Amino acid sequence: MKRLIFYLTLLSLSFSIFSQIEREVTFDEALSQSLLNNKLLNAAKSQIDKAEGLKRESFSYYIPQVDFTFNYSKTDNPVYVFMGKLTQERFGMMDFAIENLNNPDPLKNYQGKITLTLPIFTGGKLNAYYRASKHGIEVSKNRYEDAREKVKKGVTEAFYGAILAEKVVEVYEEAFKTAKAHEERISAMHREGLVLDSDLLRIRVYLSDVEQDLYSKRADYQIAKSYLSYAMGVNYQVKPIGNLEEYKKIEISLEEAIKKGESNNNELLAMENLVKQAKEGVKIKKADYFPQVGMMASYERDYADNGNYGKNWMLGVEVKIPIFDGGRRGGALLQAKSDEVSALEMLSDLRLKIDTQIKESYLKLKTLEERLGVREKQVEQALENQRIVSKRYEEGMALITELLDADILVTTTKLSRAKAYYDVIVEKSRLYQLLGGEEF
Numbered sequence: 001m002k003r004l005i006f007y008l009t010l011l012s013l014s015f016s017i018f019s020q021i022e023r024e025v026t027f028d029e030a031l032s033q034s035l036l037n038n039k040l041l042n043a044a045k046s047q048i049d050k051a052e053g054l055k056r057e058s059f060s061y062y063i064p065q066v067d068f069t070f071n072y073s074k075t076d077n078p079v080y081v082f083m084g085k086l087t088q089e090r091f092g093m094m095d096f097a098i099e100n101l102n103n104p105d106p107l108k109n110y111q112g113k114i115t116l117t118l119p120i121f122t123g124g125k126l127n128a129y130y131r132a133s134k135h136g137i138e139v140s141k142n143r144y145e146d147a148r149e150k151v152k153k154g155v156t157e158a159f160y161g162a163i164l165a166e167k168v169v170e171v172y173e174e175a176f177k178t179a180k181a182h183e184e185r186i187s188a189m190h191r192e193g194l195v196l197d198s199d200l201l202r203i204r205v206y207l208s209d210v211e212q213d214l215y216s217k218r219a220d221y222q223i224a225k226s227y228l229s230y231a232m233g234v235n236y237q238v239k240p241i242g243n244l245e246e247y248k249k250i251e252i253s254l255e256e257a258i259k260k261g262e263s264n265n266n267e268l269l270a271m272e273n274l275v276k277q278a279k280e281g282v283k284i285k286k287a288d289y290f291p292q293v294g295m296m297a298s299y300e301r302d303y304a305d306n307g308n309y310g311k312n313w314m315l316g317v318e319v320k321i322p323i324f325d326g327g328r329r330g331g332a333l334l335q336a337k338s339d340e341v342s343a344l345e346m347l348s349d350l351r352l353k354i355d356t357q358i359k360e361s362y363l364k365l366k367t368l369e370e371r372l373g374v375r376e377k378q379v380e381q382a383l384e385n386q387r388i389v390s391k392r393y394e395e396g397m398a399l400i401t402e403l404l405d406a407d408i409l410v411t412t413t414k415l416s417r418a419k420a421y422y423d424v425i426v427e428k429s430r431l432y433q434l435l436g437g438e439e440f
Contacts, residue, residue, distance in 0.1 A: 037233025044147040051140040055133040087302040089310030110303035123290025132280035142270035149433040156429040158231035165224035244421035264436030278340040285333040368424040375417040382413040
């Protein structure tokens with residue numbers, strides 16, 4: 001009775017939470033909504049924009065940098081007053097007087113300056129930065145696609161998990177109807193004195209157990225649908241429309257699967273691009289050993305209070321030759337080379353891991369596909385056994401335990417068949433993910 005009250009309470013709570021009208025969704029609709037609303041997927045997508053921004057930043061170093069600065073100053077510092085009057089082009093003979101040089105009147109200066117800088121030679125550093133940024137975009141795209149495939153796998157599990165839960169409810173409803181029919185038939189036979197009291201009590205206890213299990217499975221179905229709503233990123237209750245038994249077997253060899261995985265697995269592609277980035281990182285650090293050459297040009301105007309101004313320009317080339325830095329460049333290069341070696345080893349390990357996972361998933365999927373036919377035969381045999389035992393019981397040639405065992409066998413084989421279809425669909429989606437979403 002306590003169990004019955006618990007399941008009734010749970011079921012009523014589920015109905016109160018999801019009392020709004022359910023929206024029917026197909027698998028394609030559920031998948032489309034999930035890809036649109038998934039927060040983690042949107043976060044992964046934003047990393048592509050970040051990588052694009054880094055590429056633009058690295059490209060900008062090829063282009064001359066132009067800056068405009070404006071300064072206002074007022075000072076009686078002799079040095080700055082001397083320079084200020086020179087730049088304003090109003091330095092006169094009286095300014096050479098010792099008193100004027102040592103104790104000048106305060107000078108106001110309004111300075112406007114345009115500066116242009118351009119790197120000419122960097123030892124290949126800029127090129128390496130730009131190539132590394134392009135590899136970074138590919139890494140972000142690979143990770144985004146990997147996230148998409150994981151979302152697809154998750155939605156597949158949630159969608160067909162809800163269908164499985166609905167199928168389980170159907171199986172238990174059929175079991176309840178069968179048990180109810182047995183109870184009515186045995187009750188009639190009991191009234192005629194054809195069966196023992198123990199048989200009647202036994203079937204009624206069994207009927208009560210099936211009914212309680214049915215309440216539990218209905219609650220599980222509601223919960224499974226709520227998980228599907230969560231996977232889709234929606235705040236309303238949904239009802240999946242589909243059929244577990246509409247499954248198409250794969251038509252691809254293990255060798256082809258492994259080849260596709262090595263070419264298309266997004267996690268593996270991301271790691272390959274990280275290796276390329278690491279190689280560019282080594283080139284960036286090596287560039288610090290080369291001379292750095294840059295050009296600078298500027299145009300300046302310095303205004304006095306009366307509006308008059310002086311103007312000047314400058315054009316120059318700077319060559320910076322590294323001689324001694326206490327081992328800074330060597331340490332940075334050693335770190336970059338270590339990152340490259342680490343990335344290569346991780347790539348090698350990941351390739352072996354992906355190959356193993358593909359092989360595991362492929363062989364498991366093939367086994368699950370072969371079991372589908374076995375499960376179908378088991379259900380047929382269990383139903384035939386149930387028919388025979390039921391007939392024998394009515395004729396007094398079988399015990400009540402045999403009758404109940406036959407009913408339980410039908411229920412378990414039907415559940416096993418539904419679970420077998422669910423398992424094969426989920427495993428196929430896992431293999432899809434490992435192959436980078438490649439259809440086959």
